[in-house]
Amino acid sequence: MEFLFSNFPPLGKDRTKAGNFADKFYSLIPDTQRLDIAVGYITADSLVELKQIVAMNNINKLNLIIGMHYLDLFTEAEYRSAVALNKFLLEENKGEVRLVTPFRFHGKMYSFTNSSGAFAGIIGSNNLSGIFENGNRIYETSVLLENKTHAEQMQKFILELQSTSTDNIGNLLINKFRMANSLLENHEFVEKIDNHELAECIAACTGTSFDIPIKATPKSNLNVFFGRGRVNNTTGLVKARHWYEVELIVPKKITVQAEFPKAGTDSASFYVITDDGWKFKCNVNGDYSKNFRSENDLKILGKWIKGRLENAGALSVGELVTEDVLHKYGRDTFTFTKTRKPDLWYLDFKVR
Structure with a gap:
């Protein structure tokens, strides 16, 4: 038995002396031929991550049981991603x-099987989003079981739950959804600002502005x-x-302009405020300052841009961003404007 903790400071690995759920989960994948998972909640991005795990590695079978969403409802993005994963697995x-239908199942159980049978299991508080760092500092705890008897008991329970209390998602009529929370809410390194601060930022905008292309x-x-x-x-x-x-890769004709931030200088790292009221840090790096990304976590800028495309119905989670997607949204650039406030820029991705 091994304890797994999130290890966020100040209760980090130096104090717990333990690993974390995501690292242990991925360390077991190379030896896994069958993966049985029963969890309470999923996210759309964790489902596409799971699909890629199956597609890129030697997993012959994935059975995913979702325990809470049939009665607590999906968002539309979550539901579409679950249907897409089910279609891929069946094909x-x-x-x-499969969804638990007669009751809410809140357990989080991960069973790993190879040619000799179930060899490991993880049980604890980690829902499916725990397979990657999602940016929300919620401290989770789990236990790894490597005793074969316990691993087999876990798999047996999951299979009994599947046979007695679930149905394939494709057999269920689901047409009511809950409103999606913003992807950046409660996200580490991201601040939600009020309308007054947003208005101050817009009022401080200068004439130095660049249209950054969003390339498909x-x-x-x-x-x-x-x-x-x-x-x-x-x-x-x-x-x-x-x-x-x-x-994002910014064209050289933009990055060489005098006012554009320059990699390797004090201007390379800066804060941005977005047109919808988020504040986070970005930077530029690479040859000719061509790489534009969010600092601390590359997913922050992605959640802001892709989230806008998804909320507009132009993009589904897990699908390629194409020129058609950008055309459907109505923009293939965002505007990057310098303000009179030190190290602060304004990002605008509104459809005009």
């Missing part, structure tokens, strides 16, 4: 997505999720880039 004969390139910019992924040469694990991870 590839690799499992399915297949495996970069907004689409790094579809790239090769990160390969662990020791274990062989292939881990997809996160759905919301983005790094």
